[in-house]
Amino acid sequence: MYCKRFYFKFGVFIKYYITTPIFYVTNKPHIGTAYTVIIADILSRWHRLLGDDVFFLTGTDEHGEKVDEAAKKNNQTPQELVDKISKNFEELWKSLEITNNKFIRTTDKKHVDTVIKFLMEIYKKGDIYKGNYEGWYCVPDETFITELQLVDGKCPFCGRDVKKIIEQSYFFRLSKYQNKLLELYEQNPKFLMPKNKSQEIINRVKSGLNDISISRSTVKWGIELPMEKDHTVYVWFDALINYLSAIDWPNQNYKKYWPADLHLVGKEINWFHSVIWPAMLLSVGLDIPKTIFSHGWWTVDGKKMSKSLGNVVDPLEITKKYGNDALRYFFVREVPLGDDADFSEKALISRINGELVNDLGNLVYRTLSLAEKFTGEVKGNKELEEKINLEKIKEYMTDFNTFEAIEEIWSIVRNTNKYINEKEAWKLSGDELGSVLYNLLESLRVISILISPFMPETSEKIRKQLGNKIENLSDCKFKVYSGKIKKEGHLFEKIK
Ligand SMILES: [Zn+2]
Known part of the structure; x- marks a missing residue:
């Protein structure tokens, strides 16, 4: 029925x-x-x-x-x-x-x-x-x-x-x-x-x-x-x-x-x-x-949080400074769900500068910079699609293993960055570039879907720049390219 x-x-x-x-x-x-x-x-x-x-x-x-x-x-x-x-x-x-x-x-x-x-x-x-x-x-x-x-x-x-x-x-x-x-x-x-x-x-x-x-x-x-x-x-x-x-x-x-x-x-x-x-x-x-x-429990700078130590961290202060998504990412990336962990601004900043700025932020910026100038047709083989193991991510999430799930998503981000370098995409033009861009833009689209539960604001920012509509998990496969690029600034700012 x-x-x-x-x-x-x-x-x-x-x-x-x-x-x-x-x-x-x-x-x-x-x-x-x-x-x-x-x-x-x-x-x-x-x-x-x-x-x-x-x-x-x-x-x-x-x-x-x-x-x-x-x-x-x-x-x-x-x-x-x-x-x-x-x-x-x-x-x-x-x-x-x-x-x-x-x-x-x-x-x-x-x-x-x-x-x-x-x-x-x-x-x-x-x-x-x-x-x-x-x-x-x-x-x-x-x-x-x-x-x-x-x-x-x-x-x-x-x-x-x-x-x-x-x-x-x-x-x-x-x-x-x-x-x-x-x-x-x-x-x-x-x-x-x-x-x-x-x-x-x-x-x-x-x-x-x-x-x-x-x-x-x-x-x-x-x-x-x-x-x-x-x-x-x-x-x-x-x-x-x-x-x-x-x-x-x-x-x-x-x-x-x-x-x-x-x-x-x-x-x-x-x-x-x-x-x-x-x-x-x-x-x-x-x-x-x-x-x-x-x-598990969170300590702060290696110590148990307590009023007397004055080290109780107000989550709102952190998100005002670094954004909601950075804290969300940090929470899942730092530790498996059942384990104890330590919070420090230093560790948070290192995640932001390393994985958010260098990995994801750069990937989006580099890809969109190439795509923005490209006037040819975005299509080609689906060589990057096989790197996306959706079933594995689903399994991890079913097992409350958010830690491995985000790691698996991040391996897609890293592989896609590696792909730009290996193809030396900045040297390409014509159909060759069109094919590489197809793989990059489709990977980004899939990444934007996969990270949406973890980093909803970032997902939305990527989606908007790609010119894609809102999608769900069944859209995590390569399709005929249909985006409309609207490049904006960097997703994350490096923190000094
Ligand atoms: Zn008591």
């Missing part, structure tokens, strides 16, 4: 639901936050290029003790505080040209209603019970911490002071799902990604799971627990459900996008996504997301 509104491939409707975590409003966005969102944007744009129906979600996490405390300090209501900061996030993503389809806030009424419905479903399954919580809590991380987890009496995650809490609380029977989770990991090898980090989670689950507290009776800024109005829902339990409220669960149209294809997360929150979230979904009887990919 063919339906005009959706894309079908071989009769199967291809949707792609991708999410970033929703960011906690009291944390200022830094280079690591921008990394998650930019990688998600690259993957979203790639899937759109494939013709998929993409739903890309990001947003803000707005409840909890920390927000309440921050608001009091500012003499604001929590709502005033979250309204303001949430807007900052939304504007940041706009200025970074992020193409999210929705920006969700956990204070949205729709989300609040969804959380209540979701909790009632778990409650009906007998997976929520009332008890007493006695233990530790890290307010900055909004995380419950057991006695055993403490490191020198401090939070094992951030090293800050923890606070002792003894209060009535409702618990989720996480322990009940230990075997089901292990089965899930076993049967879905792509669920925990990257592969080299998955064993850590599996081992922790194997060593046993404790039921987790899901309500706070002393925190007022949160969603009222439906079973007892004096309690609020633990902020993490509330936050995870955003992935469903954003697509209108439990209304049936949630099925258009559920299960999520990819939850992209930082490794500090992998546990919540790889263990707690699937257990919650198993309890309600919903399908499990296809992949949780936990990416």
Whole structure:
């Protein structure tokens, strides 16, 4: 059956639901936050290029003790505080040209209603019970911490002071799902990604799971627990459900996008996504997301980013100075998605001057300079076409291997530059030049398509100079030349 509104491939409707975590409003966005969102944007744009129906979600996490405390300090209501900061996030993503389809806030009424419905479903399954919580809590991380987890009496995650809490609380029977989770990991090898980090989670689950507290009776800024109005829902339990409220669960149209294809997360929150979230979904009887990919952390100039060191990098400052595409390129080119990496302006500049100015910028400039003056016919053999391994790039992207994908695209750029030199194109004229130009211009056209998810502004600039229309992945093969050259200045400026 063919339906005009959706894309079908071989009769199967291809949707792609991708999410970033929703960011906690009291944390200022830094280079690591921008990394998650930019990688998600690259993957979203790639899937759109494939013709998929993409739903890309990001947003803000707005409840909890920390927000309440921050608001009091500012003499604001929590709502005033979250309204303001949430807007900052939304504007940041706009200025970074992020193409999210929705920006969700956990204070949205729709989300609040969804959380209540979701909790009632778990409650009906007998997976929520009332008890007493006695233990530790890290307010900055909004995380419950057991006695055993403490490191020198401090939070094992951030090293800050923890606070002792003894209060009535409702618990989720996480322990009940230990075997089901292990089965899930076993049967879905792509669920925990990257592969080299998955064993850590599996081992922790194997060593046993404790039921987790899901309500706070002393925190007022949160969603009222439906079973007892004096309690609020633990902020993490509330936050995870955003992935469903954003697509209108439990209304049936949630099925258009559920299960999520990819939850992209930082490794500090992998546990919540790889263990707690699937257990919650198993309890309600919903399908499990296809992949949780936990990416690495960024240090800055070799040091962990921290307020006290004053080395927190504002992504907007970087992109104002060097452009969005340079940062996007740097992010994918510097490190495989699952690994830790280091950010420095020096390394960024070296990528710009080396690969963007010398490789791509020069290729475009040299080719267009030759093409601009040429009056003959642009046609010839397709000798450069075989250098384009589209299948390989597709495979890399399917495996979240953005690092190898951009490397493969860059090998096309380098080969095309080499081709100009080998042919000594500047010495040629007539049909000989026409044939070389055909190969160069068609390669550039294909390159402009392939880099579009990674560097959308640069792709657009090349396309305009080539005089080509917007194309998708199926156009990544040589065709009859049909461009109309409008040469402009250099794509990138060398930075001193
Ligand atoms: Zn902490």
